[in-house]
Amino acid sequence: MVISDIGASGGTLSATVAWEENDRPKQVIWFRSSAATPALSAEAYLVGCAMPAMRDKEKRVRVEGAVGPELLESVAEAIAWIMAAFSYNEPPPVLECSRKNQAPRSAEGRVHAGMLSCGVDSLALIRLNHARYAETHPHRIRAGIAVGGFDCVTPVQFEELLERARAIGQSAGIEVLDIDTNLMEVAKWPNPERPFPRFSARQYEACILAACGHALSDHVSGISIGSSGVKPSVTLRRIHGTHPLLDPLYGSASMRVFHEHATVMRLDKIRAILDWDAAMQNLMVCNQWDRKELHCGRCGKCVRAVMEFMTLGKLDASPFRGRAVSAQDILAVGVNQRNAASAWEDLIAPMMALGRADLAQAIQKIIADYRRSQRIEAWKERAKNADARYLGGMAVKANRFARRMASPS
Amino acid sequence: MIVSDISVQGPRLSATVAWEDNDRPPQSIWFDIPEAPPALSAEAFLVACAMPAMRDREKRLRIDAPVDPDLLDSIPAALLWRMEAHGYEYPPPALEAPGKTGVPDKRGLPAAGMLSCGIDSLAMFRLNLQRYHQDHPRRLRLGVVVKGFDAPQQFEATQAAARRIGGCLGIDVISVNTNIQELTKWPHPTRPLSVFWGREWHGSAIASVAHTLTNRASLVSLASSGASLRLIRTQPWGSHPLFDPLFGSSAMPVYHENGAMPRLEKTRVVAEWEEGLRNLLVCTLWTRQVPNCGLCEKCMRTALALTILGRLDGSPFQNVPPTVEILRAVELKNYYEAWYFEELVGPLAAAGRNDLARATQGAVDRYRRRLRMGPMKERAKAFDRRYLGEMAVRTNRFARRILLGPAARS
Numbered sequence: 001m002v003i004s005d006i007g008a009s010g011g012t013l014s015a016t017v018a019w020e021e022n023d024r025p026k027q028v029i030w031f032r033s034s035a036a037t038p039a040l041s042a043e044a045y046l047v048g049c050a051m052p053a054m055r056d057k058e059k060r061v062r063v064e065g066a067v068g069p070e071l072l073e074s075v076a077e078a079i080a081w082i083m084a085a086f087s088y089n090e091p092p093p094v095l096e097c098s099r100k101n102q103a104p105r106s107a108e109g110r111v112h113a114g115m116l117s118c119g120v121d122s123l124a125l126i127r128l129n130h131a132r133y134a135e136t137h138p139h140r141i142r143a144g145i146a147v148g149g150f151d152c153v154t155p156v157q158f159e160e161l162l163e164r165a166r167a168i169g170q171s172a173g174i175e176v177l178d179i180d181t182n183l184m185e186v187a188k189w190p191n192p193e194r195p196f197p198r199f200s201a202r203q204y205e206a207c208i209l210a211a212c213g214h215a216l217s218d219h220v221s222g223i224s225i226g227s228s229g230v231k232p233s234v235t236l237r238r239i240h241g242t243h244p245l246l247d248p249l250y251g252s253a254s255m256r257v258f259h260e261h262a263t264v265m266r267l268d269k270i271r272a273i274l275d276w277d278a279a280m281q282n283l284m285v286c287n288q289w290d291r292k293e294l295h296c297g298r299c300g301k302c303v304r305a306v307m308e309f310m311t312l313g314k315l316d317a318s319p320f321r322g323r324a325v326s327a328q329d330i331l332a333v334g335v336n337q338r339n340a341a342s343a344w345e346d347l348i349a350p351m352m353a354l355g356r357a358d359l360a361q362a363i364q365k366i367i368a369d370y371r372r373s374q375r376i377e378a379w380k381e382r383a384k385n386a387d388a389r390y391l392g393g394m395a396v397k398a399n400r401f402a403r404r405m406a407s408p409s
Numbered sequence: 410m411i412v413s414d415i416s417v418q419g420p421r422l423s424a425t426v427a428w429e430d431n432d433r434p435p436q437s438i439w440f441d442i443p444e445a446p447p448a449l450s451a452e453a454f455l456v457a458c459a460m461p462a463m464r465d466r467e468k469r470l471r472i473d474a475p476v477d478p479d480l481l482d483s484i485p486a487a488l489l490w491r492m493e494a495h496g497y498e499y500p501p502p503a504l505e506a507p508g509k510t511g512v513p514d515k516r517g518l519p520a521a522g523m524l525s526c527g528i529d530s531l532a533m534f535r536l537n538l539q540r541y542h543q544d545h546p547r548r549l550r551l552g553v554v555v556k557g558f559d560a561p562q563q564f565e566a567t568q569a570a571a572r573r574i575g576g577c578l579g580i581d582v583i584s585v586n587t588n589i590q591e592l593t594k595w596p597h598p599t600r601p602l603s604v605f606w607g608r609e610w611h612g613s614a615i616a617s618v619a620h621t622l623t624n625r626a627s628l629v630s631l632a633s634s635g636a637s638l639r640l641i642r643t644q645p646w647g648s649h650p651l652f653d654p655l656f657g658s659s660a661m662p663v664y665h666e667n668g669a670m671p672r673l674e675k676t677r678v679v680a681e682w683e684e685g686l687r688n689l690l691v692c693t694l695w696t697r698q699v700p701n702c703g704l705c706e707k708c709m710r711t712a713l714a715l716t717i718l719g720r721l722d723g724s725p726f727q728n729v730p731p732t733v734e735i736l737r738a739v740e741l742k743n744y745y746e747a748w749y750f751e752e753l754v755g756p757l758a759a760a761g762r763n764d765l766a767r768a769t770q771g772a773v774d775r776y777r778r779r780l781r782m783g784p785m786k787e788r789a790k791a792f793d794r795r796y797l798g799e800m801a802v803r804t805n806r807f808a809r810r811i812l813l814g815p816a817a818r819s
């Protein structure tokens with residue numbers, strides 16, 4: 001992969017991404033902001049493109065621009081961690097960039113920012129950060145970054161996010177920086193083993209957020225990413241798209257990345273924002289890309305949020321006022337990843353305590369189904385490995401042949 | 410655990426550590442910096458005491474002085490992950506400390522690196538100075554030698570070697586003396602200091618030393634152990650590329666350098682550096698009489714790597730080259746040592762030293778066999794306890810006493 005023509009003009013930072021090992025057309029990748037002029041940052045592209053290049057087996061990532069030497073080391077290390085955790089067997093792409101030979105920028109005149117999606121994690125991030133850091137501390141969040149093109153893909157969704165982020169910003173006394181990007185296009189090429197939704201959620205999400213931070217580094221000296229509020233046992237065993245230990249590797253000496261509140265669980269985060277009116281009025285939980293309204297009410301996140309507010313006895317004060325959850329709703333959403341399973345698990349005891357054994361049982365069932373599917377996947381993987389190792393892939397070929405014979409279409 | 414009376418007097422930063430949930434007398438814990446007064450750092454004690462307090466089931470860790478708020482967020486996370494990784498089954502100590510409101514101005518202060526003169530630290534300095542230009546804040550300009558972590562009789566040798574390295578690289582060298590290992594001198598059935606230090610504690614212990622230099626350095630770099638990330642992920646070590654930074658603060662960020670670089674590569678970096686090779690000190694044997702004993706596992710793996718690189722001559726091991734006989738006597742003690750040895754098998758064979766390659770693989774195989782035997786022995790003992798009333802164990806002891814005499818007891 002070669003990233004060239006990095007240029008910033010008129011509120012837009014753009015570059016051309018050319019694939020070398022994949023037969024794909026060149027892509028123009030851009031970052032736009034109306035609140036702050038994007039910096040001429042090669043780092044944004046290194047951080048944003050290295051993981052997709054690794055997934056798609058590019059042999060190198062050449063960035064035609066200078067990046068901080070510490071970032072070169074840490075991105076290479078992040079790639080090594082992801083490859084070790086997700087069983088990539090190819091060698092990692094070689095990072096080819098010239099090293100910046102001037103001192104990194106000082107934080108003076110720039111602000112520390114928090115990623116602001118208006119979800120529970122980002123609102124709790126601001127709330128808890130302000131409770132912990134005094135006005136004079138450099139890590140106190142003084143700006144919120146709202147990213148378009150990521151969770152909010154359509155212009156209407158992004159406008160809605162901005163409107164709500166501004167209301168939050170006004171209430172918290174922080175400025176709001178908007179940034180829109182098509183960076184995800186680099187990772188959206190079909191990949192049978194690691195399609196974009198799974199790749200993004202498990203390996204890539206923090207890179208997108210950090211790349212946006214680098215693109216705004218003329219204005220921002222560091223960013224904080226709110227944790228996902230899952231148990232430390234899960235975060236330790238399972239690497240996720242944003243991860244408390246890996247996220248800092250995407251920061252440079254000029255723009256550091258922090259992952260805050262890794263030990264604060266989701267219910268505690270909701271508790272932290274319950275008495276913050278602006279947060280309650282502007283909370284955005286649902287991240288269904290095709291949603292027609294603010295909260296679809298049917299997806300896993302929405303259903304879980306309703307139950308979380310029920311647990312805290314604040315459903316009427318939440319954006320889910322008047323909504324109810326049935327066992328059917330829970331069974332319909334199911335569980336498809338370990339983080340979600342952990343979050344669902346935390347709701348079993350509270351539902352029992354509320355006298356909603358039906359909901360608790362439904363949660364237990366979807367978690368059991370998820371675990372069963374995981375076990376089957378693991379067995380399949382082991383069988384495939386044994387086949388590849390001892391039978392030269394004969395069993396897989398025989399299976400394919402049998403399937404083709406059974407259904408010729 | 411309560412940490413109080415934090416003060417600086419002359420070259421000494423000290424505090425009183427009182428145990429609450431263990432019947433132990435209060436301890437005076439200190440850091441000495443002979444060259445200049447240390448910073449008045451409550452963070453040093455928070456970082457030093459957190460893991461011992463966790464190991465010994467203290468319910469809280471109270472620091473009677475303000476600490477950086479970064480640490481109040483990151484240390485609970487670090488403790489929880491350590492507990493998860495090492496199978497602790499009780500809650501971590503609650504952290505009680507007021508937060509500081511700002512950070513000191515660190516402009517103009519140098520970046521520090523821990524300098525033990527082993528392969529890892531020498532490679533870190535060498536690579537760091539190649540990687541970062543003169544004005545970069547991560548460029549190391551201060552080496553820190555610690556007394557109190559290693560065999561005491563060897564400190565003079567380490568300090569002298571570090572000064573020579575410092576002179577060669579054009580960096581200052583400072584030494585810090587500490588008694589923080591006293592915190593874990595108390596008997597522990599499953600995690601005595603020898604185990605706890607290596608597997609769980611030494612990363613944060615080294616970071617605590619760095620916090621005493623807040624007035625002398627802007628940040629600290631720790632050298633990685635050079636193990637594979639797959640291994641580090643499944644068997645976390647006391648110093649860890651991802652955990653170590655959690656023990657840094659806004660005033661003293663902690664970096665773990667070259668986290669993905671294997672030890673053989675680092676040895677290559679040092680082997681190509683005459684001054685580094687001459688001052689190499691790898692041996693950590695407490696009973697050694699010479700700087701590098703040449704017989705222990707660590708000396709052996711370094712000598713093997715230098716054999717592969719063709720740089721045994723001119724190294725501290727030129728008079729004690731690795732031999733099959735010595736390798737047969739080496740007993741590997743953990744996954745890491747086994748990984749380091751296994752990393753060398755292929756390159757030794759490629760270098761035409763099949764004899765050493767076979768002996769190295771033999772050491773790894775012996776370790777694995779022992780590892781497999783461990784659970785089998787445990788299962789047999791459990792069966793004996795449950796169904797035979799420990800008759801088999803008693804018979805075994807009796808037979809050994811009869812056959813071996815008094816030696817059986819040892």
